[in-house]
Amino acid sequence: MWFIRRALDDTIAEVSLPTSDDDINFDVFVESRRQQIFAILEEQRRLHGSIRLHVRASARFVREVEGDVQRAIAHFHTSPQLVSSAADVDFESILTSINAQPGHINERGSGFNTAKVAQFELVVTKFRPFHGNSCIPTPTFLLNKKCIVNVQNS
DSSP states (O other): OOEEEEETTTTEEEEEEOOOTTOOSHHHHHHHTHHHHHHHHHHHHHHHSSEEEEEEEEEEEEEEETTEEEEEEEEEEOOOEEESSSSOOOHHHHHHHHHHHHHHHHTTOOOOEEEEEEEEEEEEEEOOOOOOOOOOOOOHHHHTTTOOOOOOOO
16 A cells, blocks of 8 residues: 655645565566556546656665675656646656666766665646636737737637
């Protein structure tokens, strides 16, 4: 089961998904919970219409140095993604982004290996893009100059 924190009159929801020792990387985690994640996002989309989604995640890393085991936790996030009736959630984009970030830890040869997904949160924000729904008449002094086009939305 997941835990949801809501804020700003349900404008923002943070959904924490539980992790287990079997979640050795983000691919395993997301694939084993794809249907659950999809159901959560569908519910949020049903409530709000369009939503913006980004993922916050943490992973535990280990390395062996001179017979000692060192542990570290690193935190990652994705860029916001629009999810609406016209745009489904792009799991591949989420996985690509999350999986690329631990690689930055090892770019300088740290030797850390992912041991476990420690935290995985879906951050959902209600999204209402600006859209034209009225026309403001052009002031007469500008209209007479013939220098402005006032688009009238229908």
